[in-house]
Amino acid sequence: MTSMPMQPWFSDAKLGIFLHYGIYAVDGVPESWAFYGGRVPHDQYMKQLDGFTASQYDPGAWADLFARAGAKYAVLTARHHDGVALWDTAHGDLNVVRRTPAGRDLVAPYAEALRARGLKVGLYYSHSDWNHPDYASVVHPEPPNEDVRTNRFVAPKDGVEDPDAWARYLAYRNGQVGELVDRFRPDLLWFDGEWERSEEQWGMRELSEQILAGNPETVLNARMLSYGDYATPEQGVPLTPPDGPWELCLTVNDSWGYQGQDQNHKSVRQLVRYFTETIAMGGNLLLDVGPREDGTITAEQTERLEGLGSWIARHSDAVYGTVAGLPAGHHYGPSTVSADRRTVYLICFDTPRESLSLRGLRNKVERVSVVGTGTELAHRVIGGLGAVPGVVWIDAPEAGDVDEYATVLAVELDGELDLYRGAGRD
Template identity: 30%
Template sequence: MKKISILLLFAFLTMIGHSQESYTPSDENLKNREWFQDAKFGLFIHWGVYSVMAGGGDQGIAEWIMNQKRIPIEQYEKLPSFFNPTKFDPNKWVATVKKAGMKYITITSKHHDGFAMYDSKVSDYNIVDRTPYGKDILQQLKEACDKEGIKLFFYYSQLDWHHPDYYPRGRTGQGYTGRPQHGDWDKYIDYMNAQLTELLTNYGEVGGIWFDGMWDQIDANWRLDETYSLIHKLQPGALVGSNHHKAPFPGEDFQMFERDLPGENTMGFNQTGTISELPLEMCETMNGSWGFNLKDHNYKSTKRLLQTMVKAAGYGANFLLNTGPMPNGEIQPENVDTLMVMGRWLDKYGESIYGTRKGPIKPLHWGATTQKGKTVYVHVLQLAEDNLLLPKLEQKIKSITFFDDGTKAKYKNTEFGTLIHLPYDKRQEVDTILKVEL
């Protein structure tokens, strides 16, 4: 590892003058929270040297291959020498994002394998020093994002299967890595904070930091107050979120849900309890894997993904949809096709998603509602009958029209709510949208 400037690190750490237990977001941070809630749709990118192994052939294994196949560090460190994404075109990536109707990108700066996808000076275990490609992916992507007005967030794994001071070990990375069975936890946290300092000082203004991996040992002394204070000091507007599967900790600016809608736990690990009042985000895969996997052809339909996005918006949550780029630097063609379909849908129906907040009726079996001012968008995703009973609203309904053609819908108020007639010739395949003016 390269030596870091201890004086520089301590200079940043000594700026931390308050505990995040009493965290008060800056005006810039609050403004960015509003932007985040308006944005609604982003691209998640899981990309690293693990893509060279194409996921090992098992669905979902991809970026977890080091742990799942129990590859020792000495052997895994050979992977970077094969990583040469000569077809990586950040401008093409960003153009795809814009056509898809996405407003931001969250990309892995360091995943659980400990390999940095940027020019880290804290460690030479990075894309510039260890690969034939030799260029900073994040710098190129940030420049492309800035040109097109796309915000860039950095995913950062607190869990690290490579660093010797990540000790004691957590639930993963045990036994096979070849690391000595000792280490200095505080040195590891210092290392992590030093890398975060690089990410927050070398790439201009970023959207925020998307943490993952704290679940590996949730009760460890992660020194969150120190880390969160560091981020908020270096970039007061940056949003901090953590995929720890718990209710938000002090100092976090948004709450995230992995492959589950807010409040659900179909995956078995989203033990979040109550949904917070912070901005919300749900992340999801296009197939069964986060990173690139040659054998994973279990692609979700665009209908399913669009309906999931609509339901997420019904909870007031963003939809962060993932792609795992190929080792040559290109986004999988199947993923691009999906994104283009979603972009065309948003071109037509984006008014009912962008800039909205959760509707007055939480998502139900038939669909969801979103709201913007005095307009409630009723998203009917599935309905066997030709009538929808809309639960009672607090405000009086002024009118109800079909979004697609603007014609008035027939409805009547009952003691149980508003009964709306939905003839089958008005139905849309993905989402039949009604505009309810209050």
């Protein structure tokens, strides 16, 4: 872990937007992986440089959308595994400024637009570069999979290592990361590709020291290995939350970058579920969209971000300024707890019928109300014996107080949350 404490803004953010934007949007193929796995020939993949225009790129419109979605930060793919940088890097010439019709730096206006709207700036950068001539020059000492051992974009030909080439590659990578830190001052650096080399081969300690010397407040993800600040599970809510801060990376459809044929979009209701289940376990949701090559975000993805944002806006008290909620079994659904631990927010995906129960609560309940409408609900305690508390039964809200996606009840307590976790009377 880094020596700096975790930046408090991160755990308070709850929602970030991930943007996989690059030349892969021209043909709508899987970002970098399309040529790595042989789905398309390498030269065909690289011909997409000629079609990348960013002709309607409007990071101000992006930032407005992210703010409407309720996000507090965003992460843009400054350079994916294909090595194509979205800024005018002095390290190599494979970038959209010199090699595509876009012809300009796309990172600076993105950072400026986010900051103008009070959003934190995140940049994604892959340690690996499957196009760099010096990359496939050393062997991972314990390859995690066969691809790392044999793929021609990763492994040296015939297994013959070239330490000098690897040193040149690290200088290139460190130079590009240095540019990102110095020019754009990102609040967060989101690394990837770490599985292809060992921590020692990557020089993670030196890279971490370089970044934090440039900006000591930079948040680093776990793909800096032991120098990362937070964990990054992908595509599925973990059943047991990772230790410490974490973030669930989730696509709106099935693809990270723009793939026009992929219409398997998650519904707003599903996104509300993913989001609330994640924050109830103390994590953030990093929700991914794939802009088209011209820089526009599709109507389907825009509608879903706005739908999630509308739900968050109606229930902001249960989202921002909260911490992880009750352990499983106390309430049938996710929950969050206010930072002062005096209010529990119960999230109900289905329309409550007759009553809801809250079990194992030692506190006295002062008031229960529906978040968003303020309607107060009657409640009573039934049962209990000695140290074992009874069950708090809450009257179900009327139809007019039921939210389309998830109804939230605020349970105000007489003091800090105090839960009974025992096995009942012997």
